[in-house]
Amino acid sequence: MGVAIAAAVAAFIMYLVLTAGSGDVLFFWSKYEFLAGIFFAVITGLISWRFMSAKDRRMANPGRWFLFLGYVIGPFFLAMAKANLDVAYRVITGRINPGIVRISPGLKTDLGVTMLANSITLTPGTLSVDVDEETNDLYIHWINVKNTEPKAEEVCGSFPKWIRRIAE
Numbered sequence: 618m619g620v621a622i623a624a625a626v627a628a629f630i631m632y633l634v635l636t637a638g639s640g641d642v643l644f645f646w647s648k649y650e651f652l653a654g655i656f657f658a659v660i661t662g663l664i665s666w667r668f669m670s671a672k673d674r675r676m677a678n679p680g681r682w683f684l685f686l687g688y689v690i691g692p693f694f695l696a697m698a699k700a701n702l703d704v705a706y707r708v709i710t711g712r713i714n715p716g717i718v719r720i721s722p723g724l725k726t727d728l729g730v731t732m733l734a735n736s737i738t739l740t741p742g743t744l745s746v747d748v749d750e751e752t753n754d755l756y757i758h759w760i761n762v763k764n765t766e767p768k769a770e771e772v773c774g775s776f777p778k779w780i781r782r783i784a785e
Contacts, residue, residue, distance in 0.1 A: 623679070625662030629654050681783055688779045696774050697740050704741040707760060716762035717746060720769040721754045722777040729784040730755070736776050743772065
């Protein structure tokens with residue numbers, strides 16, 4: 618039930634952020650918006666509880682939220698900044714060697730594999746193309762293939778280590 622409450626609180630906060638400035642309560646919300654927000658947050662909490670598996674419920678732990686926030690602000694942001702500069706350099710100079718490579722990040726959960734695939738896709742110069750569902754290996758389109766059989770760290774740095782701490 619803690620997952621439902623956490624999802625409801627997160628949904629309510631997001632609702633308040635998205636509707637801020639349109640009412641008269643605290644100069645931000647109307648009482649009807651507050652009631653609608655509570656209603657939709659409760660619905661979201663109940664739906665998320667119903668559809669989350671027991672393995673996915675571990676993300677209801679607020680400690681994991683802080684780890685995820687640290688991951689996004691720290692290593693992910695730095696990797697994205699470096700990748701933007703690298704792609705800009707490659708576009709200007711024309712030095713690209715594109716290709717599809719397979720990496721084995723060693724992640725066990727679907728949530729972990731999904732987080733890694735999304736992190737890779739959001740980083741310029743890389744794109745998650747496919748997942749081998751039996752081994753959880755990822756196929757990545759990479760703008761500068763140096764090695765046809767790279768280790769996961771060559772393609773996505775410390776992402777798998779962070780995601781393992783967060784999602785597994």
